[in-house]
Amino acid sequence: xxxxxxxxxxxxxxxxxxxxxxxxxxxxxxxxxxxxxxxxxxxxxxxxxxxxxxxxxxxxxxxxxxxxxxxxxxxxxxxxxxxxxxxxxxxxxxxxxxxxxxxxxxxxxxxxxxxxxxxxxxxxxxxxxxxxxxxxxxxxxxxxxxxxxxxxxxxxxxxxxxxxxxxxxxxxxxxxxxxxxxxxxxxxxxxxxxxxxxxxxxxxxxxxxxxxxxxxxxxxxxxxxxxxxxxxxxxxxxxxxxxxxxxxxxxxxxxxxxxxxxxxxxxxxxxxxxxxxxxxxxxxxxxxxxxxxxxxxxxxxxxxxxxxxxxxxxxxxxxxxxxxxxxxxxxxxxxxxxxxxxxxxxxxxxxxxxxxxxxxxxxxxxxxxxxxxxxxxxxxxxxxxxxxx
Amino acid sequence: xxxxxxxxxxxxxxxxxxxxxxxxxxxxxxxxxxxxxxxxxxxxxxxxxxxxxxxxxxxxxxxxxxxxxxxxxxxxxxxxxxxxxxxxxxxxxxxxxxxxxxxxxxxxxxxxxxxxxxxxxxxxxxxxxxxxxxxxxxxxxxxxxxxxxxxxxxxxxxxxxxxxxxxxxxxxxxxxxxxxxxxxxxxxxxxxxxxxxxxxxxxxxxxxxxxxxxxxxxxxxxxxxxxxxxxxxxxxxxxxxxxxxxxxxxxxxxxxxxxxxxxxxxxxxxxxxxxxxxxxxxxxxxxxxxxxxxxxxxxxxxxxxxxxxxxxxxxxxxxxxxxxxxxxxxxxxxxxxxxxxxxxxxxxxxxxxxxxxxxxxxxxxxxxxxxxxxxxxxxxxxxxxxxxx
Numbered sequence: 167x168x169x170x171x172x173x174x175x176x177x178x179x180x181x182x183x184x185x186x187x188x189x190x191x192x193x194x195x196x197x198x199x200x201x202x203x204x205x206x207x208x209x210x211x212x213x214x215x216x217x218x219x220x221x222x223x224x225x226x227x228x229x230x231x232x233x234x235x236x237x238x239x240x241x242x243x244x245x246x247x248x249x250x251x252x253x254x255x256x257x258x259x260x261x262x263x264x265x266x267x268x269x270x271x272x273x274x275x276x277x278x279x280x281x282x283x284x285x286x287x288x289x290x291x292x293x294x295x296x297x298x299x300x301x302x303x304x305x306x307x308x309x310x311x312x313x314x315x316x317x318x319x320x321x322x323x324x325x326x327x328x329x330x331x332x333x334x335x336x337x338x339x340x341x342x343x344x345x346x347x348x349x350x351x352x353x354x355x356x357x358x359x360x361x362x363x364x365x366x367x368x369x370x371x372x373x374x375x376x377x378x379x380x381x382x383x384x385x386x387x388x389x390x391x392x393x394x395x396x397x398x399x400x401x402x403x404x405x406x407x408x409x410x411x412x413x414x415x416x417x418x419x420x421x422x423x424x425x426x427x428x429x430x431x432x433x434x435x436x437x438x439x440x441x442x443x444x445x446x447x448x449x450x451x452x453x454x455x456x457x458x459x460x461x462x463x464x465x466x467x468x469x470x471x472x473x474x475x476x477x478x479x480x481x482x483x484x485x486x487x488x489x490x491x492x493x494x495x496x497x498x499x500x501x502x503x504x505x506x507x508x509x510x511x512x513x514x515x516x517x518x519x520x521x522x523x524x525x526x527x528x529x530x531x532x533x534x535x536x537x538x539x540x541x542x543x544x545x546x547x548x549x550x551x552x553x554x555x
Numbered sequence: 556x557x558x559x560x561x562x563x564x565x566x567x568x569x570x571x572x573x574x575x576x577x578x579x580x581x582x583x584x585x586x587x588x589x590x591x592x593x594x595x596x597x598x599x600x601x602x603x604x605x606x607x608x609x610x611x612x613x614x615x616x617x618x619x620x621x622x623x624x625x626x627x628x629x630x631x632x633x634x635x636x637x638x639x640x641x642x643x644x645x646x647x648x649x650x651x652x653x654x655x656x657x658x659x660x661x662x663x664x665x666x667x668x669x670x671x672x673x674x675x676x677x678x679x680x681x682x683x684x685x686x687x688x689x690x691x692x693x694x695x696x697x698x699x700x701x702x703x704x705x706x707x708x709x710x711x712x713x714x715x716x717x718x719x720x721x722x723x724x725x726x727x728x729x730x731x732x733x734x735x736x737x738x739x740x741x742x743x744x745x746x747x748x749x750x751x752x753x754x755x756x757x758x759x760x761x762x763x764x765x766x767x768x769x770x771x772x773x774x775x776x777x778x779x780x781x782x783x784x785x786x787x788x789x790x791x792x793x794x795x796x797x798x799x800x801x802x803x804x805x806x807x808x809x810x811x812x813x814x815x816x817x818x819x820x821x822x823x824x825x826x827x828x829x830x831x832x833x834x835x836x837x838x839x840x841x842x843x844x845x846x847x848x849x850x851x852x853x854x855x856x857x858x859x860x861x862x863x864x865x866x867x868x869x870x871x872x873x874x875x876x877x878x879x880x881x882x883x884x885x886x887x888x889x890x891x892x893x894x895x896x897x898x899x900x901x902x903x904x905x906x907x908x909x910x911x912x913x914x915x916x917x918x919x920x921x922x923x924x925x926x927x928x929x930x931x932x933x934x935x936x937x938x939x940x941x942x943x944x
Contacts (some may be wrong), residue, residue, distance in 0.1 A: 260865075260866065261684070261864075261865045261866065263682070263683045263684045263685075263864065263865075264653075264654070264683060265653070265654035265655075265683040265684065265685055266654075266683055266684030266685045266864075266865060268684075268865045268866060293652070294652045294653060294654040294655055294683070295650065295652040295654065295655030295657075295687065296652075296654055296655040296685060296687045298684065298685045298860070300865060323825060323826070323830070337885065338882055338885055338894045338896065339894075340887050340888055340889065340892050340893075340894050340895075341882075341885035341886065341887060341888070341894040342885070342886045342887065342888055343885050343886055345881065345882055345885055353818075353822045353825070353826075355825045355829070363821055363825065365815070365818030365819070365821065365822055367812070367815045367818060371811060371812055372812070388810040388811070390810070390811050393888075395888075396888050396889075397888040397889075416805065416806060416811075416812050416815055416816075417805060417806065417811065417812075418811050421777040421779070422760060422777070422779050422805075422806065422807050422811055423756070423760055423761070423805050423806075425897060426754070426756045426805055427805075428896070428897070429742075429754030429756060429896075429897040430754070430819075432752055432754065432896060432897070433742045433754055435878065436712060436742070436744045436752065436875075437712070437742075437860070439874075440744070440862070440871060440874050440875055440878065441712070441860055441862050441865065441871070442865070442866070443866055443870055443871075443874060446874065446877070446878050471687070471826070471830055473829070473830050475650075475652065475655075476649075476650045476652075476655060476657045476689060476830065476831070477649065477650065477657060477831070477832055481832055482829060482830070482832075485828075485829050485832060485835065486825075486829055488835070489824065489829065489835050492734065493727055493730075493734055496726065496727055496730035496731070496732050496734055497730065497731045497732055498729050498730055498731065499729055499730070499731055499784075499785050499786040500729065500785075500786075503729050504729075505727045505728075505729050505730040506729075507727065507817070507818075507821060508814060508817070508818040508821070
């Protein structure tokens, strides 16, 4: 049961993390247009290519680089080129009760399919106060937080989760075989006058990309991330891709609540895969190796809650300004490290990068230029003024 | 900003944990009838007193003793006797869209009010596939898992969360003042042929009861649970009630993902308090001490998802049997410690205790007999055969 090797075709958190090499900044709009062009050239309709490109660039804008453009050449293009993802897929409505919709994504690219599903959830929430879109037949959807944030644009709270289809990456506590994926979970909420609150997390202690970045950098990792075959701590990150170590759940060990992390991973598996009938890691007969399957069959859970449908408009915003403002005003341990909440830094970073260009590591820059050449598209020029490097 | 002292009137995870003294086993039905009688004597209507008693005894049945009968004398009776909780409260419907309902609990006892709210969510989910009941004006609701499990009784998935109203127990990472409660979150799901999956967790690394139990036992606690005024580790649990240490979020420190635990605590605060307009810890103007308030104004989020409304009945059960069965079959690190999932042990324990009596620590037994005397009710005799001690 070696962990999925580097550059997995369906990996949730693939090999990435920019090294210390000099970075290049590229204007956001040009990067978005380029990415849209690459996806259109693969057969995606224009609007959906643009949505997918926005989802992908979100990682680089906000700093979630493990889920950004680094995945274009190593995850999404192979997914399209192998036929596991259908660029022209049209999701099919299986059930529609009004407040809840069950969709079969029919191997659509998750980057746009999950975004459209959240938009649909928000549309239903406007009427019903709550809207759920449950999706099966999907593929890797990128940053969970991107999809959750689409609800915030409409003044709503968005919850987005996905399992990893048939992939097995993380064993249960006390178990020696991986059984579930890293099952991401995101919640985004308007925060009144403050930047949106955006939690975007794997339910494993870290995503696999963090392990591989440490391995490349020749660093050791803290106890609590990896286990050996008997459950002991492994601090050599390279042991992961040698198949000698397994990833742990949030919490890391029993003292720090690893059963909670496992439970959260299962929460995501139940809501995003069992509800719509998507693929699950442990199929009826468990084995130590994932079965080769023709499709990913990833499941998503998208939930929108519309506070303004439930109580007087404005009341939520006032309360949110109070809550998040008080957190920002919390006296810090270190005066140089003011208290922030998840999403605050991401919005600041996103604004700065929209204004001054998106930094790409030298390696990623080279990779994307190769995609441009292969696709017959020009790659945008680097920023030469402002925040350019 | 000392933490709430022992026996807090509105504490989420009050002082408890049976010591090593000999325990007494009392028949479950008799314990339930006794607890119902005590609550009826406080003015609760019969059916609601019975539901509340069931919620309270759930802790002792399943092993969540920090949220069981230990709270009768130290939390719920003072809540009723002080007038902060209205035994005759009738929740008021603020909004009803069909799939979503917003209720004002009007200071009802959370033990029954949250249960009835989940029943309502499930009723709505039967029609709409999903049902949400959002509640403000509540009081402490006991075990979150009890409320989530009510949906399972109807073949549905239940999600239950509550904030802690105006209480402040946990600082944000890097912050020196407590800002939020321990914000519990539970999800329960049918698992086909296997015991229901039930995640029932505080979003803090441990509940306060675990800290106090260690203090009473004279033990040290692991790094990652408590912080001193500059954020350093505290391993003396007694420092908590001396006001010299603060509780941390799940993950414990940045390396283990404490920002995820904090984010999950905020997820609960947003869904359970900002949505319905309940009390929040950090009111608009933050201070280091909680303001004295006449009401608890705890908020709840109850969500039911009905798979059978969304796809063919039976399909969910088959998939769930496969998923949870495969987890139980996962090869364990230690052959004597088979892999289990959250809820498995709780169901086994609950069955054993229903059959052979519910164990009460000597201290709790004494406490409950005193409640019986004060109420003028007989306390049930201990079990004298079977599993009696």
